[in-house]
Amino acid sequence: MLFQIPSPEVTDNVNTLGSWLTDKAYVKSGVAEIVGYDPDKGTELWTIKLPGPVCEATPHTTADDRTAILFEPAMPTKAEPSHGCSQIAAIDLDAGKKLWTKTVNSGDEPITFDNITVSAHTAALGSTDGGAAFDIDSGKLLWQPKAADTCYDAGYGGGEKLVAVRKCGEYDDRRLGIQTIDPASGKVISEYKMAKGIEYASVVSTNPLVVAADVGDNAGDGSGISDFFSIDDRTGQLRTRISAPGDEYAARCEGVNRVEYCKGLVVGNDRLYVPTEEHDGTEAGSRTNEIVAFDLATGKPTGQRADAGDGYAIFPLRMDGGNLIAYKRPPWDKGAQIVSIDGSGFKETKLLENPATEAVHTAEQSMAPDYAEILYSQGHLYMSRVHAGKALTGSGDKEDLAIALATGG
Template identity: 70%
Template sequence: MSQPPPPPHQPPPGGGFGPPQDQPPQQQPGGGFGAPQPQQQPHAQPPQPPAQPPQAPPPGGAPGYGYPQTPQGAPTPPQPAYGYPQAPQGAPQTPPPAAPPGYGHPGQQPGVYGQPQNPYGQQPPGYGYPQSTMPMHPQSGGPGGGGRKFNTQLAVIVAAVVAIALVIGGVVLYKQSGDEGGKDDTASSSGGTGGGDDNGGGGGNTTPGKEKVPADPNSQVLFQTPAPAVPDDTVITVAGSWLTDKAYVKSGVHEIVGYDPEKGTELWTIPLPGPVCQASKRTNEDNLTAIAYEPAKPTKEKPSHGCTQVAAIDLDAGKKLWTKTAEVEGEPIRFDNITVSGGTVAAGGTSGGAAFDIKSGKQLWVPKPNNSCYDLGYAGGEKLVAVGKCGGYANPQLHIQTIDQKTGRVISEYKMAEGVEYASVISTEPLVVAAEVGQSQDAVGITDVFSIDNKTGKLRIRISVPGDQFAARCSGVTTIEACTGVVVGNDRLYVETEEHQGGGEYGRTNEIVAFDLATGKQTGQRADAGDRYTITPLRMDGGNIIAYKRPPYDKGGQIVSIDGGSFKETKLLENPAARTVRDVETRMQPESAEIIYAQGRLYMAEKFASDLGSSFQKKYHVIAFGRTES
């Protein structure tokens, strides 16, 4: 990821709250957040496990993703896992010559697709069957009846020994498999057991979800909102979409609009003097949220007036509760991110930050003066987390701080290794942070995930999610809460894999796999998208994962619920396959659109409005789907 050039200005000398030494261009640096804590977690590197020799694929070609391999001389394995190519009826049963390992083959180097590559002591789970050095069929002795009688007795003894060895070997394999994160290493989305103990792949006891399973998942289009008109050669941010029991709310061009969640009719409109530039994804229990917006409309002479205004919005009543600004050294702060945690709105950027009471707008706190640190921004939800940046431009260091919502007091702090310039927060409880460590051609904002203890600030585990294997993305430099393709629940990290060849000749597909946030190891759980579909996790529903399946050219998209224990998929919604509908849906990509599923309805919305694109293709601002039974 290319790095921004150093800023033209330098911080003032002394201990005042001056600008930091390293900032992206055209930004005003601000103050650090709180006194840094002396705590720092070392990155101990455990010894690397020995490499495992590759194994030949079974008859019929290379195995599918996650198919267990059978060591030489082992008993006949059970039926192959989902996705393994089947031999056509009447085909010869003799195995073809050995071929190189296929996609996802455990012997493939470098690295097994969807498995951690042992940078932090992770070891892939054991596959296959226990091997025995005992002969399976005793050889007959010399000629004569006496010799045959002796060998028959030997055969009985050897068979008994082999049976005992297999039982013992099975116990050993069971324990090894359990140590790697699950009793059933081959559990899949089609109904694998996944285990259920604290150390197993099932994730223990999971909380039931709120989303109801329908008798008929087929949906219909509830409404479509045309894209708003914008001036020529203009792109305007329309970030922000929320859903309550009373309204579906979406930012428009210089306004926020509440719609009837089923009919799409406008319920209310909040006009704004300028465009919404940042919108919190979070709401509190009273359905209050927050936005940051510009004080005036863009013009050709001045395309941006700065994202300086902060406001709280009552999503049920359709009211703007208050508008506030904050200053650093007499200059208004330009906010790059905004979030909500309980009763607090926190907004930050490279020129400073501030926190406000969500109901009254009263300023609660600002980062404490520090000439070498400043807050990149904040992440909300159950906890409030600040991402602070300290040090010079050449060797920056990020401080991940859990802070008190009302006072800004630092509760715990984790200092990342020097050189990591930006981080995104996937979850604040448990605290899970993504960062791009080093330069990666395939990664977008994430190569590694850090599981951190909220109370102590100590690193629990670091998980490698390289971009050539996983499709999680954390866009933006200071947006802090802008990760897609990855969610956290059940003390697990659920991450989308990269696309790969499916079972068909032209089909592409992918999976969602799970990592244990305590050990960093894969649990063995895997949810398959199915041939020609790709699957993306959206959010948690209790202990279940809500995921969207992007469809092939002749199908509609799907919403599925994935059981956090068994990883069994249940279809909650399937959209129409009509081309006119599908064309609108497939333009709303999960990594670039706002997608909300709740209460049996799916809302897909754009983040930008523009006049760019084909004039022959009608563009839409929002498309909503609901089940035909509702």
Template identity: 65%
Template sequence: MTQPPPPPPNQPPQQPGFGPPQPPLPPAPQPGYGYPGRPPAPQPGYGYPQQPQPAQPQQPGYGYPAQPAAANPYAQQPGYGYPGGPAAPAPAPAGGRNNAALFIIVAAVVVIALIVGGGIWYSKSSSGGGKKDDTTNSGTGGKGGGGGSEEVPADPASRVLFQVPLPTADDTTVTAGSWLTDKVYAKTGVARIVGYDPDSGAELWTVPLPGPVCYATGHVSTDGRTAVVFQPKMPPKGSSAGCTQVAAIDLNAGRRLWTRTVKSGDVPVNFNDVTVAQQTVAVGGTSGGAAFDLASGKVRWQPKPTDTCYDAGYGGGPKLVAVRRCGSGDTAQLHIQTIDPVSGKVISEYEMTSGIPYASVVSTDPLVVAADVNDSAGDGSGFSDVFSVDNTTGKLRTRISTPGSAYAARCDGIYQVEKCQGVVVGNGRLYLATEEHDGGGGLARTNEIVAFDLATGKQTGQRADAGDNYTITPLRMDGPNVIAYKNPPYDKGAQVVSIDGGSFKETKLLENPATAEVRAVETALSPTTAEVLYARGHLYLSAVYAHAAGSSLSAKEYLVTAFGAGG
């Protein structure tokens, strides 16, 4: 299986991911978005008979007010052991970043300008002069009413716009990464990134890579630029060539702007995390982190040899947040730092209680962090508690208990700091999907999205019901509104809805055809196993893995399926 390389020997063993158990594999960082190992087999659509669920009387009911959050952080919890790990925490630097080892930044600039299908997409705006453009999640929409930008179509019924067949590979290979700009829908393939016309699917450009993508950020700068980490060559079957290459991609122009590697001595450093914040690309991992200018690839900061802590990963977008790890075992401590994207200077810092070994950044502005405290989620979700932190002072605003038996959010804080699903932040609130539970009667199953106030930690009473045999997942914010995806019953098509941030009224933006072919795609490419983007009446479902021919039970598999409203 083609996958990123294992962590250094002094790092903890890989924790179980969310999803079905996988065959034993050599320990390795998780490849891209999605599950470890091969993707799980498609499951029956919602609405089929389900096994009775065990009662959880000790947990708060779905949509009911939660218990008040405690005023102070948790007392010390036992953590995962880190034999041979870093020494005791060191003070945060007053200036630029510090990390675990002295790295030598090696510039290997590769600029590619391919003219494919009649021309290059050129960016409308420039990033020159160090301008700190806002960075947004891929998939923001056009102008509309109701406080958000997404327009309500006259007819939400959709049709299939185009489909891209799933490429085959010698081994299971990561295809993580999908982005949408005003000009192009771009998707990672096997050792390449391809730009497609958002409506027709016609190939506009191809950016070839020497090896498979390992990790991709969902953040895109306002001038259409993003970043990926990839392998330097195609690895032999069942191995990895290392996730050592960092590159910036101009999505509108269809070219690789630059490529960089980082070395510790003579050894290339493996990264398992990448993000974009304003005009900075930041990469992190168990050997530490580094940052580059998005436009030029110029080094913004690099590790220093005197540090005993390391930046495990970063959250990007409007602000840059580092998850910094100091110490080992039960004394390990995470420092959640808001940092200046250009200098790396620490602006504010929140020290999590010792013994919480991993954390995920749900949002950088406002700052919201999730963690599985004392492995209490019980479901491998990495999500048992949420910490709302003041970006300016670094002080904890509130802590929210989100037990895994009640809530369906999942994060991979072990390797990819920003990889969370089923939770979004906006309007000073945390919007969270609940776990499935019994619906209106019979064998019906359903769930909701509920809201928590980030200042008080209490539920607001707002609740968006999926409806019988649907399950609802928040995708992103659209101004004050929440864009959500509804996975359907076996005899219906999926829906995309906009949830009003005030009234919580649901407005249907798109509904897919209720055909067997479409349902097969929706089952294989659900929000829990695939990448889902919605904007301007377009829905894109895309796979995060390719595999060897004949290794799937499905007759037809797709890398991308695009739907458009007004069918």
């Protein structure tokens, strides 16, 4: 264990969304602040104070480690539990500086946004009340989606490309357009129109373009996913559709408000990597699962499987070139692992194994991978919570906001 960042004491649940890793700092949202920590020691390098809690963040950054966040203009109170997600700021994660703060008005009132993302040097924001895109360096307004009677950009997926989920029509007669957009001008490059009746969609990846949705009879298990849509972003044509019922696969997306928020999914090598739901292992009483791969050109399973092993549960985190990085949640008597899975042969290589001590287990237990933010790089594992909560009365246990572990040597 390198360090533990204690959870701030609060009287109610407060959002602490957002964590990033640069060559210079591990950066984490706290309660109404963003803090940069020394990646090895955990000492505070810098703090950016905010008037209210961070309500939305994106994992995406520019090539020079800049990102954007949404935050509330004031702290929640009993009388007003939310002040609306109306404040936009750009953050330089290396320098520890807030570059600018903006709001966007609809009439006399500031727009409350649902989500934010970053692509190239553009910060894009969407909501039912309107959207906007800013140059992340200067804060200049680059473009706003065209206002229309029954159409709006519900949100954006960022990263290598910028993708909008555009909603048209009234509820129960909805039509979603998945648009690849030029981040600098807002010009639509291509559009795929989803079938009528699909109310929500989540952007899993922008390059290659993959979208998840709950469709028809398969919907309703709470994961937000019944099918994946692999789309050609140049033409807007559907490449293939992959059925992934929620009772079989453990990934989830929150496409109702947060278009970009998906957990337990990774896209790479023109494949979709997704974990299965847990099932009985070979040993009595044990549970386990696997990561399986689907071909984004054909929609068919590739036959590749990475087994977690008895008592472990495996979750994909990100790509590392052609290899997949995954986290393995351990049984009670073992330490969690980070493994690299070879993209062609699916051979598993252990990169890190945490101590199997009670202290580490207790710290990790509140960092469930389907909710927590998990970052791994260069033998360093960072896990953090997305809420700071009121401690259980009388429990005496101090909760962590974030923990960092690393390989020895």
